[in-house]
Amino acid sequence: MNDNEWLAARFETDRPRLRAVAYRVLGSLPEAEDAVQETWLRVTRSDTAAVENMSGWLTTIVARVSLNMLQSRKSRREDLVDVPEDDSSHRLGTPADPEQEALLAESVGAAMFLILDTLTPAERLAFVLHDMFAVPFEEIAAIMDRTPAAARQLASRARRRFQQQDGAPQSAGAGTQGVPVQDESADTADSIHAFLTASREGDFEALLAVLAPDIVVRADQAAVRMGVATGMDVPAEIHGADAVTRAFTRFSLAPVPALIDGRAGLAYVQDGVPRGVFLFHVAGGLITGIDLRADLSGLDIIVLH
Template sequence: MTGMDGNGRQRDLAERFEEHRGHLRAVAYRMLGSLSETDDALQEAWLKLSRADADEIRNLAAWLTTVVGRVCLDMLRSRTARREEPMDTYVPDPVVGSLDRIDPEQELLHADSVGLALLVVLETLEPAERLAFVLHDMFAVPFDDIAPIVDRSSAATRQLASRARRRVRGAAPVPDPDLAQQRKVVDAFLAASRGGDFEALLMVLDPEVVLRADAGALVGRGAATSKLVRGAASVAEQAFMFRQFAAYARPALVNGSVGVVTVVNGRPMSVTGLTIADGKIVGMDILADPERLAGLNLAVFVS
């Protein structure tokens, strides 16, 4: 970049940053489970890059990944210190799109098919465990590069990831990969809900199904508060109770799997991430917090 003026250097640096934005966004989203915080983390990473001596950075992708990891770790620690909501009813921000078309940004975020169920489990990890697991297991960052971020030795960092891996394994069911098969199950669930057919609901629910409903800080109407429900009969009762809203539910792509968006009179009511394994719904993660729903890009479903 010899002979380039300051503005030219900044433009060149901005272009190089944009080349890595998709990857960095995927890292931050898996670290934070929050779309707004993901954007904040990327903004902070750009500010750090703009103040750095870029000529001294030999591997920009690795440098930026490390910076984003460190920023996210700080954000996670701050969040943990102030968190009040119980983790069993917290649902991370979903990435929602139409089943008919997927835009490039959604495609990048869906690249590893990170479901809401997995993000819920990641929320239960200690910040350093989550960092080690996400960077190493999801993005193949060497432990030697992760260790300085968490201020531990490589061996200790390896233990962090191993501990996280044990907690994640089995806690987040692996969904059926075929979207067409998922769609059949979702359509059957919606049909049973709309028809008030309790037995048909039980047929599509796994006996050990878990439902999380996160209505946020706002108290919902009646039974629509945040809750954790386990078991097919109890979950079917919830679906039966809210069957009047089933007519407004539309299948959607939610974190790489077929889920549901419910919009009533142009107002988003909920986004439901579904985990479908062996042809049954094993997990339902419902975000019904009006404030957080307002921050999602649901225009295609509202119009």
């Protein structure tokens, strides 16, 4: 396989996630396909030899393309959830996938797009990238040519708009009509990112700093059985920051960011298929609880990397 073939195959691996990002920013599947196609054209004109994080780099490009498209829209009425009824909206090289289109539409919901449409393009992009895709504010700031503090403020303003709407979620859990909830804190995605980084690097102190002292980790029976099958000790419950830190600094699983019922979380993926998920509860910027689930029935899981 030559470099061009490798790049094309790598892009196809990331295409579903790139389309999910563009769709949530733009609110239209045809426009999302346009954004992904434009991303591919830019990739083919770029030098990828020095790219270390291909998924992150592709996300940056599709986010910038989507922001430009959002800013260039004329003042006109638009269908906020524009799900095509035939194959005419599919772009070159993208086969029809009705199941994927249905998943995208259902995972977001019309109500969410009605609120997203009231935001400025910058607010919308910051909110989507951070609250739905767990992109750190430092990376969002680079995409938008703003400071991390400004990116955080944009997402915070967008989040308040959701909270002001009738029927907005009032407690932790999956959001109404696909709107993600930040548990009790606006920093859930940041806390998950810090947890993932510290556990990957085996950084005991950094992991301890992001955990509440009385944190409880609970595993369902399927997760316990999966741990036994893979040679890992996965107890049904772990109590306290010290015990949780010791468990996860030597944890051999390598979870990746994911959307789980519209909420930021982590997923353990094997052979391209999610086998388990990490559901987080956050308060005051600290992780107060983690639910490990290997019984994935009824969960809507979108792997982001």
